[in-house]
Amino acid sequence: MWRIRKTKEPPAYKKYIKTTPGVCFRSMPKRYKDLLKKRLLNDQGGICCYCGCEINMDTATIEHFYPINPPKGCIVLQNAGILFSNMLAVCKGGSGNKLHCDKAKNNKIPPFSILTDACNENNFSYDKKSGTVTGKTPKDKEFIRLLKLNDETLKTERRNAIEGLEGLSSLECKKMYLRLLHRNENNCYKKYAFVLRSYIYENFICL
Numbered sequence: 001m002w003r004i005r006k007t008k009e010p011p012a013y014k015k016y017i018k019t020t021p022g023v024c025f026r027s028m029p030k031r032y033k034d035l036l037k038k039r040l041l042n043d044q045g046g047i048c049c050y051c052g053c054e055i056n057m058d059t060a061t062i063e064h065f066y067p068i069n070p071p072k073g074c075i076v077l078q079n080a081g082i083l084f085s086n087m088l089a090v091c092k093g094g095s096g097n098k099l100h101c102d103k104a105k106n107n108k109i110p111p112f113s114i115l116t117d118a119c120n121e122n123n124f125s126y127d128k129k130s131g132t133v134t135g136k137t138p139k140d141k142e143f144i145r146l147l148k149l150n151d152e153t154l155k156t157e158r159r160n161a162i163e164g165l166e167g168l169s170s171l172e173c174k175k176m177y178l179r180l181l182h183r184n185e186n187n188c189y190k191k192y193a194f195v196l197r198s199y200i201y202e203n204f205i206c207l
């Protein structure tokens, strides 16, 4: 994961929540949800904020970082459902008993916010052979556990992404480390950009 930096909410959405009494996320018209999703995808460069896979208008869903209905005794964020600053774009999160990302998170509150500097991409380490992610600090480890980021599908996807670096020289990897911060012509990051950056940082830069 890497820190997500967000822009402001779309003006039409701001007007809608200001002028609509009793507005709630569930009953919000699709056109506003689509407007929000488009902005979130744009902010995140078309990748899931948790696993880093590619997402688009058809495959992404809107996730609330602080849950709308948190478990008893947990922090309640006022207007959590409609606050743009609390929304993130995520992947479908698997199915059946193989859930990950927000589907695994459900209404739980992660140990830190990925919207702050507490989220440090260099605190995540990826194993080339298995695609397993490990966290540096107890909070990073807890985040991985909560979101089930070591789900088999995700491990395979990450392993494939890291294998894509094979054949590149150390210098080429270092150049790619910087390039991964840039978006393509569709304003999107390369899928698993933060996975690749962390891997390159640990194996080619931080030696």
Ligand SMILES: [Zn+2]
Pocket (backbone or CB within 6 Å): 048, 049, 050, 051, 052, 053, 090, 091, 092, 093, 100, 101, 102
């Ligand atoms: Zn995901």
